[in-house]
Amino acid sequence: MDEAGFASARRGPGRPRAEGHDERIFAAAGALLDRGEEVTVSRVxxxxxxxxASLYRRWPSMTDLLAAVLDEGREVPEIPLDGDLLENVLVAYTSPRAAGPNFSEDRFRMRLRLALTDxxxxxxxxxxxxxxxxxxxxxxxxxxIARGELRADLDLDACIDLVNGVFYYQYxxxxxxxxxxxVVARCREAVRxxxxxxxxxERRE
Structure with missing residues (x-):
């Protein structure tokens, strides 16, 4: 991915970012991805x-730029902490456009494919x-856990991997x-x- 230049070129102090550069860099990298072309410094x-030089100042590597472009349109889901927690999770994960209004399934599949090979x-x-x-x-x-509804000894990372894995498996x-x-009904039941x-x-009885 043409990484060599990034190691020696870092943004110096006092140099302001030019307006619109980030958008143009994102648009160029995204266009290359969507056309199936290699995303290199020269092409961007x-x-x-x-x-x-501007590209080098903005991104520590082309890998980081590519990761950001692949994530464009995704949002951090907000899940309410009151009421029925399981139902809140099901709504957050399976409601229409849960991934965000700008989520692209084609781009998501592309990220999966690229991540598997890189x-x-x-x-x-x-x-x-x-x-x-x-x-x-x-x-x-x-x-x-604080409510006493979930086990205190849970490995949270493992539990999150388990829930998220339900959805990744479908894709x-x-x-x-x-x-x-x-598909939605199957995922909801798996999460349950x-x-x-x-x-x-006590909650299982």
Missing amino acids: VELSGVSR RKLAQAYWRSHVARRRAGITAVLEAG VVRGASFDDPD VAWRGMTTD
Whole structure:
């Protein structure tokens, strides 16, 4: 991904960012992705009209730029902490446009494909984007524990992986779409099963 220049070129102090550069860089990288072309410094500079130095100042690497472009349109889901926590999770995960109004399923599938073939990209995407979107579900699980509804010994990361895996499986293995009501119903039931395993013994009886 033409990473070499990033190691030696970093933004210096006192140099303001030119207005509109970020948007042009994003648009250029996104256009290359959508056309199936390799995203390189040279091609992004050519399409965006932004200088190579400006690109280097904005992004620590092309991998980080690509991860940001792939995440465009995604939002951090807000999950209420009052009322029925399980129902709040189901609504947040399965309501129409739960991923955000600008979510692109084609771009999402592209991210999956690229991440499977590029471990550095997958790790960059995790650090800068995926991890922050877990804050909502983490807060829900912590609220459930505080209420005494969920087990105090839960491994929160493992539980979140379990719930999120339900949805990734539909995309990656089944090739399903969440426009299909049967897919949504299957995911909701799977989350309910996972949730029962997280509840305290008293709540299961």
